[in-house]
Amino acid sequence: MPPPAAEVLIVLARVSTGKASTGRVMAARLNDAGGSMGIEYVDDLPTFVRAEEKQRPRWVWDYTSRWYPALLAEGVRVERCFDLRLCHAILRFSALTADSALAKAEPGVWDAPAATLQRPDDGGALFELPSTQEQPVAGEADPLAEYSLQRAAVAASAEPGRIGRLLAAESAGALIAAEMRFAGLPWRADRHDEILTGILGPRPTVEGERPAKLQEILAKVRELLESPDLNPDSPADLLKALGAAGLSVTSTRSWELKKLKHPAIGPLLEYKKLARLLSANGWHWLDTWVADGRFRPDYVPGGVVTGRWATSGGGALQLPRQIRGAVVADEGWKLVVADASQLEPRILAAMAGDRGMVAAGTAGDLYAGIVASGAVETRDQAKIAMLGAMYGATTGESGRLMPKLARAYPKAIGLVEDAARAGERGEVVTTRLGRSSPPGLQAGYDESRSEAETTRAREHARAWGRFTRNFIVQGTAAEWALCWMASIRRRLNEQADGAWLTEAPHLVFFLHDEVVVHTPSAQAEGVAETIRAAAAEAGTLLFGAIPVEFPLTIAIVDDYGKAK
DNA sequence: ACCGTCGGCGCC
DNA sequence: AAAGGGCGCCGACGGT
Numbered sequence: 139m140p141p142p143a144a145e146v147l148i149v150l151a152r153v154s155t156g157k158a159s160t161g162r163v164m165a166a167r168l169n170d171a172g173g174s175m176g177i178e179y180v181d182d183l184p185t186f187v188r189a190e191e192k193q194r195p196r197w198v199w200d201y202t203s204r205w206y207p208a209l210l211a212e213g214v215r216v217e218r219c220f221d222l223r224l225c226h227a228i229l230r231f232s233a234l235t236a237d238s239a240l241a242k243a244e245p246g247v248w249d250a251p252a253a254t255l256q257r258p259d260d261g262g263a264l265f266e267l268p269s270t271q272e273q274p275v276a277g278e279a280d281p282l283a284e285y286s287l288q289r290a291a292v293a294a295s296a297e298p299g300r301i302g303r304l305l306a307a308e309s310a311g312a313l314i315a316a317e318m319r320f321a322g323l324p325w326r327a328d329r330h331d332e333i334l335t336g337i338l339g340p341r342p343t344v345e346g347e348r349p350a351k352l353q354e355i356l357a358k359v360r361e362l363l364e365s366p367d368l369n370p371d372s373p374a375d376l377l378k379a380l381g382a383a384g385l386s387v388t389s390t391r392s393w394e395l396k397k398l399k400h401p402a403i404g405p406l407l408e409y410k411k412l413a414r415l416l417s418a419n420g421w422h423w424l425d426t427w428v429a430d431g432r433f434r435p436d437y438v439p440g441g442v443v444t445g446r447w448a449t450s451g452g453g454a455l456q457l458p459r460q461i462r463g464a465v466v467a468d469e470g471w472k473l474v475v476a477d478a479s480q481l482e483p484r485i486l487a488a489m490a491g492d493r494g495m496v497a498a499g500t501a502g503d504l505y506a507g508i509v510a511s512g513a514v515e516t517r518d519q520a521k522i523a524m525l526g527a528m529y530g531a532t533t534g535e536s537g538r539l540m541p542k543l544a545r546a547y548p549k550a551i552g553l554v555e556d557a558a559r560a561g562e563r564g565e566v567v568t569t570r571l572g573r574s575s576p577p578g579l580q581a582g583y584d585e586s587r588s589e590a591e592t593t594r595a596r597e598h599a600r601a602w603g604r605f606t607r608n609f610i611v612q613g614t615a616a617e618w619a620l621c622w623m624a625s626i627r628r629r630l631n632e633q634a635d636g637a638w639l640t641e642a643p644h645l646v647f648f649l650h651d652e653v654v655v656h657t658p659s660a661q662a663e664g665v666a667e668t669i670r671a672a673a674a675e676a677g678t679l680l681f682g683a684i685p686v687e688f689p690l691t692i693a694i695v696d697d698y699g700k701a702k
Numbered sequence: 703a704c705c706g707t708c709g710g711c712g713c714c
Numbered sequence: 715a716a717a718g719g720g721c722g723c724c725g726a727c728g729g730t
Contacts, residue, residue, distance in 0.1 A: 197728035345726060374724055375707055391710065393716070393729055412704090414711060417724050446714085456713040522716090536717060606717035612714090650714045650720095 145170040147191060147220075149198040150205065151281050153179065153537060166282055167195075172289050184212035198222065202312035202439075206252070209342040215639060217631070221312040222284050223248060224440045225305045229291045234301050234572040238291035245280045275412070303679060304571035304617060308440060310624035314645060315437035315447065317627075322432025322455075322699060323465060323646045324473075324656060329697075330424050330464035338405060338412055341421050355409045362402035370409055387560050400413060418453065418463050427452035433465075437648070444609055445573050445616040446650060463699030465647075466652075472662040474643075475691065475701035476669045476692045478503045478622070483524045485615045488677075488686040489570055492550035496686050508651060513546030524558035527551050528611050530558060530604035554607045561606025562599045569613035570680050575606050614680070619651055621679045624655065625672035633668070643668075647698075654698065662694045 146167060147644045178188045187197070187209055197219040199205045200693040209216065226248040229235045245600040288305075295301050306565040317513040330340070339350030348356065360368050373390045380387055384439050385398050392410060395403055427433055432450065449455050457465075458573025467473045478484075483504055487495035498507030505520040516521050519535075523543045526536030527550075561575070568574045627645060634642035643657035643665045657665045673688050693701040 316717065369726090371724095374726080389709075396715085410710085414724085418712065444720065446720065448721065450722080453712075453724090456722065457712090458712055529720095531716095531718040534717050535715085540705085604718060605720090612720060615714095 141195060146175070146193060146195045146503065147172075147285075148195045149281050149285055150183075151200075168198075172286060182211055182236060184214045188214045194218070196220060198281060200279075200281055200284075202309070203316055203672070205457075206313065206316040207320065210316060210639070212618045213638065215317070215631075216313065217628075219289075219309050220285070220290065220304075220305065221309045221439075222281055223250075224308045225288055226284065226438060228304060228308060228573055229288055229301070229565070231574045231576060232295075232301060232567055232572045233568045233574045234295045234297050236444055238287075238294055239341075240287045240291045243287075247388075247522070248284055274702060296573075300570070301572040303621075304573060307571070307617065307620040307624050308445075310627065311439040311447070311620045314623055314627055315439050315650070317639060318437060318645055318648065319434050319647055321429035321644055321656070322430075322434045323654070324468055324471075325428045325433040326464050326466040327424055327428055329460060329466055330428070331421070333461055333463055334415070335422060337418055337422070339485075349416065352409065352412050355405050355412065358405045359402055359409055362405065370406065371413060376406075376481050387597055405696040415458065415460060418456075419458060423452070430444050441575055442616075444613040445569070445620075446612065447616075447648065459699070459702075461699075462701070463697050465698035467656060467696050470659055472657055472659045472694050472696065473646075473698060473701070474655040474657055474662055474665045474669065474692065474694050475652070476666070478673065478675075479618070479689050479691055481618065481651040481688065482528055482611050482615050484686060484688055485545075485618060486550050486554065486611050488681045488684055489610070490550040490553040491561075491612055491684065492553075495547045495550045496684070500687055502689060508543075508546070509545060514542055527554055528608060530554075530600075530607045544684075554611065557610045558603035561602035561609075564599075564602075567606045567610050569610055569617055571614070571617045573613050575609045575613075578602060578605075604681075615651065618676050618680055619648075621676035622672050623648060623653060625675045625679075626655070626669055629668045629672060630655070630665070633664070666692045666694060 146169065149166040149168065151164045153164050161181070163180045164177060165180050165186065169175050178614065191214070194217055197205075197216050199219065199222065201223045202219060202221045204220075206216070206480060206605075206682075229240050230249060231241075235241055236493075264629050275567055282491070282600045292302050292305070307423070335341070335348075338352055357371065359370060360366050363379045363383050365382065368379045370373045377387070377392045381388070382401065383400065385400055387394050387398065392407055395407060427435070435449045435452045435454030435455070437454070438448040438450060441450075447455070448516040465473070480503075483495070484499050486492075487504075494511065495504075495508075498504055498511055501507055501510075505517045505524070506611070508514060509517055510522070514523055518537055522536045523539035525531070526540045527543055531540065532536045539649050540551070544555070552595060564577075566574045568579055611684050623645065630643050630645075643655050643661055645653060646656045647654035653669065655665050655669065669692060670690055673690055691702075695701050
């Protein structure tokens with residue numbers, strides 16, 4: 139199904155009279171040149187959207203999570219949208235649209251950070267301003283006016299294709315985030331409880347009491363450190379006890395403690411491990427975040443400056459491997475777990491057009507390919523050197539190995555080095571599709587200041603350089619992942635033959651370079667192929683004909699714990 | 703009792 | 715083994 143030849147847009151805005159929201163919605167139809175095709179007022183939005191969706195319009199609205207969850211709850215999906223707030227955030231800072239009226243305007247309501255916006259289901263209108271007669275939102279919050287500003291910014295851009303692709307991918311991500319929350323990640327509370335019980339002991343009957351295994355280990359630690367009242371959850375208390383036992387450390391970080399030789403260290407590290415599991419993903423987490431066999435975190439597209447998603451609630455992007463066994467497919471269904479292997483270095487190679495590094499990755503394992511080229515001696519060295527290049531390591535083995543990489547792959551390493559230098563000078567850097575780093579640093583520093591001030595300013599500049607260095611890689615990888623997911627969604631939707639979202643294969647989880655699709659068992663193999671085809675499409679969308687490969691590791695499993 | 707910051711650690 | 719990028723969440727802690 140190609141998109142309709144002449145795209146129709148429908149801009150939605152809530153209607154208010156005076157202070158009260160009426161529940162009515164204004165729907166303004168635009169042709170693909172942005173011209174008005176008429177306005178109507180709608181009382182029953184789900185019915186309207188369901189009917190219009192047959193013409194495959196692109197819905198334009200202020201904020202996807204204010205509109206879409208209610209539609210999903212009524213059994214209505216949409217194929218495409220523009221999320222004006224997310225797109226505004228991109229266009230506001232993109233170097234590709236820096237000359238636009240949008241970018242030059244004073245900050246307004248469309249620049250409000252996501253965190254300050256009201257929750258979608260709290261009933262209030264997002265940008266509602268007082269008025270006395272029936273009309274959409276007033277003044278600068280008018281979505282029609284905002285849409286034309288955005289349209290003009292894209293049209294006048296040096297790279298309208300790239301920036302337009304980014305806005306479409308970002309908006310598709312917003313739809314996916316809402317759909318994933320709606321569907322939920324299948325979660326078996328009984329399995330979770332079994333895992334916790336196996337590691338920590340049974341759930342304590344008294345609130346706040348430590349589980350048996352934790353209690354046991356704590357007793358051992360207290361005895362070996364001769365601190366009967368030690369609270370190991372308090373870094374200050376622990377530091378004091380360690381000092382009294384003759385152990386000199388300045389922090390209680392695990393990797394610092396590992397260096398120490400003392401009989402209490404083993405049990406102490408064990409305690410920390412278990413205490414972490416209990417506090418972060420224990421029974422309290424289960425009670426709070428899992429309901430009706432589903433975990434429904436709140437995904438926040440565009441929540442990270444680099445374009446990565448954030449989440450709020452339940453720490454969905456930090457699910458420890460220990461408990462992934464609780465993510466279990468429904469009876470007769472499977473989980474298809476796919477992750478992009480070595481995504482960021484491959485992205486870097488493609489962005490830089492570094493044929494040597496691209497070639498190193500074609501055989502499968504990029505790090506093995508780097509070793510084969512003779513740049514470094516072991517796979518571990520290749521990995522550490524690459525991470526150092528992308529994060530800006532200056533010391534240790536990583537810092538020592540990086541120059542070797544720079545000699546072997548001057549274009550790829552040169553790209554991140556240039557990004558770092560640009561950041562140090564206070565310049566912005568831009569991803570492949572056009573997301574720019576925020577203007578953050580005052581350029582230069584005054585050499586006439588004191589030595590200490592100069593040192594501090596220089597260190598600050600270097601830290602900002604490490605950020606911009608990483609930004610272009612992490613940000614472009616995030617764009618690849620958005621295109622990948624949007625393509626998976628579109629393909630699954632086309633194959634679903636009209637079946638409702640949760641009755642057909644659908645995305646249930648996303649983790650930067652990894653997706654999980656919940657699917658009827660019989661379709662799992664086909665889903666895997668769909669995911670592979672989508673990865674190839676994402677590569678082409680970003681890099682055109684450059685022969686760079688993005689190989690996937692795909693597992694078809696009953697539970698997420700078996701995926702890796 | 704509530705709020706913001708810090709140390710620590712989980713994920714990529 | 716651990717220093718470089720990006721996050722969110724926990725308990726502890728110090729303030730009000």
